[in-house]
Each structure stands twice: as C-alpha cells, then as structure tokens.
Amino acid sequence: MTKQIMVGGVPVGGGAPVTIQSMCNTRTDDVEATVAQILRLEAAGCQIVRVAVPDMAAARAVGAIRERIHIPLVVDIHFDYKLALECVAAGCDKVRINPGNIGGEDRVKAVADACRGRGIPIRIGVNGGSLEKPLLAKYGGVTPEALVESAFGHIELLHKFDFDDICVSLKSSSVPVTVGAYRLMSEKSNYPLHLGVTETGTPRMGVLKSAVGIGGLLAMGIGDTVRVSLSADPVEEVCAARDILKVSGVRREGPELIACPTCGRTRIDLIALANEVEARLESVDKPITVAVMGCVVNGPGEASAADVGIAGGDGVGLLFRRGEIVKKVPQEALVDELFELIEAL
Template identity: 85%
Template sequence: MTKQILVGGVPVGGNAPIPIQSMCNTRTDDVAATVAQIKRLEAAGCEIIRVAVPDMAAARAVGAIREQISIPLVVDIHFDYRLALEAVAAGADKVRINPGNIGAPERVKAVAQACRVRGVPIRIGVNGGSLEKPLLAKYGGVTPEALVESAFGHIELLHRYDFDDICVSLKSSDVRTTMAAYRLMSEKSDYPLHLGVTETGTLRMGTIKSAIGIGGLLSFGIGDTIRVSLSADPVEEVSAARDILKALGIRRDGPNLISCPTCGRTRIDLIRLAQEVEQRLEHVQKPLTVAVMGCVVNGPGEAASADVGIAGGDGVGLLFRKGEIVKKVPQDQLVDELFSLIDEI
C-alpha cells in the first residue's frame, strides 16, 4: 500500500486504478499542435499527459494548453526553478523535477512552497543517465542502490521545506536494473511509484522491454502509474500501456483476444483469421474474451474460458460459447457468425 497523491483530480497510489501516462513530442510553445496531440492521446486512453518545459516560452504556454484539455497536465522541468514557478502559476497539475538539480536551497524552497500552496504534487524523476557523480563513484556505476539513494536525497531536500506530496520514478535503460531499483524503493518507502523503463528503443523492442519491466513489477504489486517510453508516435505508448494492463488482468476495458499458435493439424488460414478478428474487435467496447482456435478437435476445450470463439476445420468450423458448441459454420462465414454472436451478447 502506497500513499496517495492527486494529479489534477486523478488519484495515484493507494487503492486507485493505475492511470496511463504519455508525453507530448510537440514544441510546448506551439499551443495548437500540443493541444491537438493531447486530444489524440486522450482518445487513445491517456489519462495524464506531460509536456517538456525547456524555456520560459514553454512555461508561459502551459496555461493556454491547460485551458483546452480535460486530462491533468504535468510539466517536465530541468535545472531552472523559475520555469517550475511559472508553470505552476499557469495551472500545471504536477511537476516533474529533481530538487537537487535546481541549485541553492532558497530555489528548492520556492518551488516546494509554490506547489504546496496550489496542491501540486512533485515527481522526483531519477534517471540512470543523469545520476549524481558521487553516487556513480560510490556504487561503481548505475545500480539499483545508487538510483534509490539518489531518490532519497531529493526527497530529503523537499522534506526540509515541509513538502511530502511526492511521487517517485527510478528509470534506467537496463530492464533488470530498473526492476531491482523499484523493488528496493518499494521496500524502503510508501511513496507512489511512477513506473517506466527509459530509452527502450523503437516500437517493437521498446514494447517488449516495457512489457517485461513494467508488467513484471505490476505482477508483484509494485507501481501506481505507468508510462511506456518509445521512439514512436506517443499514441503507440498509450496502446502498449493499455495492452500491458489488459494482459495482467488489471484492466478489462475492452475485448481480450486469445488464439493458438497453429500446428500441423491446422487446415485453415488461422493467422489471417486472427488478424481479421483482432481488427474488427477494435470497435467492440465490452470486456469479452474472444478465442480463435486452429482445429475443432480441442479448440473449444482449450478455450473454455472464452466468452465466444471459433475453431477452424477443413472447410467448416465451429462457433462456441463458454466451451459449448453453438453450431457448425462454413469456413468463409466463421468471422461474420462470430461477430453476430458478439452483437447478441
């Protein structure tokens, strides 16, 4: 059980559902482009969005962006505390900043006070690529222990100014280091954890790394919000995050497709059938489990837990529901019959 923070009204931590995050790759001072991308991301299932604030022009655009969107807005700040103050005043719902990187104590105090007054939480974002040099020397490189010690160092800076509305992330491009760091942090504190593996790469490999790292931690009950990081359209990040939560059974906000890998008994084009069913399921909102199986011998039995399914034969297949055969169907009508049954349900 972790403590709970509120990000623009969205709870993170405690027993709250796990919100999906992403980050814009537009220029933040291009308000129109940024708002348009946020709306696309929200439509895809993003629930908290972050924007980069590298300069004062970006900070001053935060208010205009916030007015035009309906999901919480997080600002990503590095080094310049004045950008944090400007963004918070403009209406940011959360600040991602490392207090140790913004200079003199009075600067940390100013940010902590501004966030406290407005009820804005701070995410301490520890990253393996920017660990403090003394910690790198102490631990001989980027280790889970170094990441966790860095996090506690930043936490202590905020505690000096009576600020504890904190979320923590500990990201590395190495999946095992990331997982070990989060597990260690979860043992040592009850701060809500923002999960992610950083710099994972392009769509295919990045999704695999994220599924292992984020999914593995969630399966241990660790993690309160997630962001999949990909060198791809941010909409792909949201899709991957939704799939991770769905694969773990954490969310049931749409259909779940199960299909067999095919074998020498298969007498239909199962791969094409599964792809067609998957595409048509994109328009189904009900949380159904749908099976596409390769043969009639054991298809309904293997997929007995599915709400509905089809099993191929040689020119003819079976339509079944909860493991019980509904009827035989010509092969070229299998998918249409399946969706007719889904419509009935």
C-alpha cells in the same frame, strides 16, 4: 498500499486505478501544436500528459495550454527553479523535477513552498542517465540500489521543507535494473510509483522492453501510473500502455483476442482467420475474451476460459461459448457466426 496524491482531479496511488501518461514532443511554446497533440492523446486514452519546459517561453505557454485541454498537465523542469515557479503560477497540475539539480536549498524551498500553496504534487524523476557521480562511484555504475538511494536523497531534501506530496520514478534503459529499482523502492516506501523504462527506442523493441518491465511490475502489484517511452508518435505510447495494462491483468477494457500458434493438425488458414477476427474486434467495446483456435480436437478445451470462440476444422468448424460447443459451422461462415454470438452477449 501506496499513499495517494492528486494530479489535478486524477488520483494516483492509494488503490486508485493505474493511470496512463504520455509526453508531448511538440515545442511547448507552440500552443496550437501542443494543444492539438494533447487532444489526440486524450482521444487515444491518455489520462495525464507532460510537457517539456526548457525555457521561459515554454513556461509562459503552460497556462494557455492548460485552459484548452481536459486532462491534468505535468511540467518537466530541469536546472532552473524559476521555470517551475512560473508553471505553478500558471496552473500546472504536477511538477516533475529532481530537487538536487536546481541549485541551492533556498531554490528547492521556493519550489516546495509554491507547490504546497497550490496543492500541486512533485514527481521525483530519478534517471539512470543522470545519477549523481558519488552514487555511481559508490555502486560501480547504475544499479537498483543507486537509483533508490538517489530517490531517498531527493525525498529527504523535500522533507526538509515540509513537503511530502510526492510521486517517484526510477527509470533506466535497462529492464532488469529498472525492475530491480522499483521492487526495492516498493519495499522501502509507500510513495506512489510512476513506472517506465526509459529510452526504449523504436516501437518494435520499445514496446517489448516496456511490456516486460512495466507489465512485469504491474503483475507483481507494483506501480500506480505508467508512461511507455517510445521514439514514435506519443499516441503510440498510449496505445501500448493500454495494451500492457490489459495483458498484465490490471485493466479490463474492450475485447481480448487469444489464438493458438498453429501446428500440423491445423487444416485452415488460422493466421488469416485470427487477423480478420482481430480487425473486426476493433469496433467491439465489450470486455470479453475471444478465442480463435486451430483445430476442433482440443480448441474448445484449451480456450474454455474464453467467453466465445471458434475452432477450425477441415471445411467445417466449431462455435463455442465458455468451452461449451454451440454448433458446427461451415468454415466460410465461422467469423460471421462468431460476431453474431458476440452481439448477442
């Protein structure tokens, strides 16, 4: 089990539930736009949010933003340690930084001292696109081993100044490299891990890459907090993260739909039926599994683990519950009967 840090009032690691993060794409110095976006992210289920701090105007906006939101605020700092100090003084809840890229050790010490004084953790954000040149030369490119060695170099630098309130991310745009890095890091340390595949692109492929990378790691018991990185509205990142947590079995919330892929035995428009059920399930918040199967021959058997389900036939279908047939229903009434059963659960 990883050690635990506190990001504001949200525990990360140490057996705490896996949390969902996102990052604003507004200008941070535009307080109104940034707050509005964060409130939308909160409504979507975001639990920790990050903002970019490229200059002092952005840093000075952090306090005003923090006062108007309800989830912990993380600041993303590169190169200028004074920006981190300004954000810490303004009341941020976590600092994302690479200690090696903000200058001399006296500057690292200043950030570490400021964060320690306020009980603010630091995320060491190692990224394949910004690995140190000696490591790239040593390993012949971006590899899991290079990412992990970079992380430990930054950890040792913070340790030098008696700071260990640390979370680590090791992101690459390559799913295999990312997965390999997190697996190796989990074997070598107990720091809480912030999972993510970086620069995944637009939602179609981005969600797939993130599901494979983040979901695969979560299924192995690796990871304490996640951010799905998409070239899209950040709200889509949160929705994708919630789905990944559900699919990987880490979080149980709301209904899960399972449906067969159809075959030559299917005598109903199963695709339309599944889409109708999925749409109507959006208003259901019970943590149940609902099955939509294509035939009555083996539908209830294949979906016996589902809480409720329907199996289509030729003009008639079956309504079943945990594999046991409840009754036969005319095809046109299948969905309505299904939702009556769901309401009764």
